[in-house]
Amino acid sequence: MAKQKIIDAAIAVLNEDFSAPLDKIAAKAELSRRTLHRYFRDRAELLEACRVDMMHTWQTAMMAACRQGKDPVLQLELMLYAGIDCGEKYAFLDTLQEQAPATTQDKAYAAARDNWFRHVPALQRKGMISKELTVPWIRILFVQMIRSTIQALRSGSVVPNDIKKMAWYSFRRSIGMA
Amino acid sequence: MAKQKIIDAAIAVLNEDFSAPLDKIAAKAELSRRTLHRYFRDRAELLEACRVDMMHTWQTAMMAACRQGKDPVLQLELMLYAGIDCGEKYAFLDTLQEQAPATTQDKAYAAARDNWFRHVPALQRKGMISKELTVPWIRILFVQMIRSTIQALRSGSVVPNDIKKMAWYSFRRSIGMA
DNA sequence: TTATAGTGTCACACATTTGTGATATTTGTC
DNA sequence: GACAAATATCACAAATGTGTGACACTATAA
Structure with missing residues (x-):
């Protein structure tokens, strides 16, 4: 599932650099930033999903x-x-x-x-x-x-x-x- | 010394969030961002000073x-x-x-x-x-x-x-x- | 008082990041 | 091949962060 893949990537990246740009997370998840936004409205929503x-x-x-x-x-x-x-x-x-x-x-x-x-x-x-x-x-x-x-x-x-x-x-x- | 105060603030802030904006560091040091820039040309110079x-x-x-x-x-x-x-x-x-x-x-x-x-x-x-x-x-x-x-x-x-x-x-x- | 050094505020240009729409392109399925 | 779903690419406006200049406001020392 792509959603989970993004969450995992986000956790990995944000754990090391909390203010890292979404590009980095998308790259880690091997997806475009645009796709990331299709699953999570914004940064806050992604963060909440991580939590x-x-x-x-x-x-x-x-x-x-x-x-x-x-x-x-x-x-x-x-x-x-x-x-x-x-x-x-x-x-x-x-x-x-x-x-x-x-x-x-x-x-x-x-x-x-x-x-x-x-x-x-x-x-x-x-x-x-x-x-x-x-x-x-x-x-x-x-x-x-x-x-x-x-x-x-x-x-x-x-x-x-x-x-x-x-x-x-x-x-x-x-x-x-x- | 203000310079040291800034460095200490930077270390404290960046230790928790490496990509934190300079505003946060300035706030921590109880100075304006403008003053911070008077001591350190840019982010890289501040980082080097920390190191x-x-x-x-x-x-x-x-x-x-x-x-x-x-x-x-x-x-x-x-x-x-x-x-x-x-x-x-x-x-x-x-x-x-x-x-x-x-x-x-x-x-x-x-x-x-x-x-x-x-x-x-x-x-x-x-x-x-x-x-x-x-x-x-x-x-x-x-x-x-x-x-x-x-x-x-x-x-x-x-x-x-x-x-x-x-x-x-x-x-x-x-x-x-x- | 007048310099002078240090700081704050404001304004600004520039770069980066963010969120979204429009439009291909790929992928898997029938 | 035709189709639908998911994704990529591009373009763009808005927001945020960065670095700088101009100028005003303290202090403190001469």
Whole structure:
């Protein structure tokens, strides 16, 4: 589907340069700018479509991840993998979220994501997560670990197969897990 | 000095949106766009000034850090702190480096930064750094840890005093150190 | 007070980006 | 081949961003 192709291109381009001209997005999608405009009235509409698409992708991946286990540690691992699978979509969504004020939908998204982090204090008491770290810091680490993975994949200097394992290893240890 | 004020504003704005209009930079610097143009002929000149400023800041911090110890682990810790002290400058410089082809000066910068990472294989053999991780991945983690710190500071949700400690703790452990 | 340096405001030409209409050209299907 | 759907190309007006000149408005020092 051309529409999805455009959205994917837009996410890829805007993630690197938020004010990039539509030509660049069209080029990335291998379409003319004119065709892009046939699917999206204007820049704002495209941006909104990106937001919805990213949210949907992330939610779907998250749901699948969370269904698989009740153990918070396993859930966290699966959440990280879900974020990685969403790739740029997750990172860019996170950026967009900062720029625009939260709508009702956004709040649902944020709630879904934040849900896990409620477990942190309990895990800290159990000594599974370092007590030196704060919850906001751990959240930031989580997002940045996904960004690191994206960058590693894009740079091509790391073998794709190894990345997920390395990411989980690094993230797990960065928050004080064994 | 107004010139420095503009450069700082430019780094802050362009770090978030590389194609942001000059109006935004001028606004951030609390100056009119006309005044900005009195200091910098055009966008390219401002960008170049940013690059030089960031490189200088980073080099200075790095030199100071490296003078303090011969132990690679201590050096790494001090390098991380240097990066954090440079703040956005380090992260943006890293971005710029990707976009523009390396000049002679850039190579010197890159060399200084990369210098430390030569120690990694030796440290891996000693079992101080995880053998599961690759050098490119460790480099990415280093940069992203600085970005995490910037974000944490900017969000205001983490106490500044704690950040450096948390960043070093998380980075150290993420690469497999004790 | 009078210079003078730094800044702000306004106006302007120019370039780029954006959104749209008109008209081919391609693509797939019958 | 004939047809319809999707796309490309071109042209164009409107909006936005860029760089510059002219001039007015502070300050501060001589």
